[in-house]
Amino acid sequence: FCMSIWQRVGSNHYKVNHFAWGGNDTANAPGGIGNPTGPTRIIEKVTLSADGNSFSGTFSLRATDTAGKTTAFIIGTITGTRVTMETTIEELL
Secondary structure (H helix, E strand, C coil), X not given: CEEEEEEEXXXXXXXXXXXXXXXCECCCCHHHCCECCCEEEEEEEEEECCCCCEEXXXXXXXXXXXXXXXXXXXXXEEEEEXXXXXXXXXXXX
């Protein structure tokens, strides 16, 4: 599951603090439901387009195990397009 919050920090500029939890460790899980694998924290600094339908910016991603040990760290750029009720899977691929 995921949880996040965003904060406006300027005209069309936002910061996002996002936590994603995985549950992929099925080797030791009863019934095949994955045990937690630890949270991933994604921090984004983005600029929203004037029409509000796209954004671009930078991000950092820190994945950890359930003890809090970093398992991956990535810094990069990000772009995105607004998802609507009509967005299809094919459009996301």
